Amino acid sequence: MSDENKDVMQEENQNILELVDEDGNTVPFEHLDTVQIDGEDYIVCIPYNEEEEEVTEIVLFKIDKAAESEDCLSQVVDENLAERIYQEFKKRNADQFDFEN
Numbered sequence: 001m002s003d004e005n006k007d008v009m010q011e012e013n014q015n016i017l018e019l020v021d022e023d024g025n026t027v028p029f030e031h032l033d034t035v036q037i038d039g040e041d042y043i044v045c046i047p048y049n050e051e052e053e054e055v056t057e058i059v060l061f062k063i064d065k066a067a068e069s070e071d072c073l074s075q076v077v078d079e080n081l082a083e084r085i086y087q088e089f090k091k092r093n094a095d096q097f098d099f100e101n
Helices: 002-011 080-092
Strands: 016-020 025-039 042-048 059-064 072-075
Touching: 025 080, 042 080, 059 080
Parallel strands: none
Antiparallel strands: 016 025, 025 042, 042 059, 059 072
C-alpha cells in the first residue's frame, strides 16, 4: 500500500467515533461536524458502515462537559432541538453534502 493511501485511510479513521451502547456493544459512528446551538456543542454523526454508501440517518449527540472526567455524549431526543441542529449543519455544509429536502 502506498504512503498516500495510508495517509488517506488514517485521515478517514480520525473521524470515526466508537461509542458503547446500553448493552455494552461498541458502535462506530462517523463524525461529520460539530455545531453550536445556544452555547452548547453538538456533534452530527452517521452510523459508520464501510460497505454502505447511502446515508439514511444522522445521529445527534450533545457534548456534556464533565469537570473531572472525559466529556460524555448524550443523544439528542428533543425533536425541536434536533431540527435546529440539523438546519445549522445543513447551512454550514451545503457545499459538501447533497441534502434531500
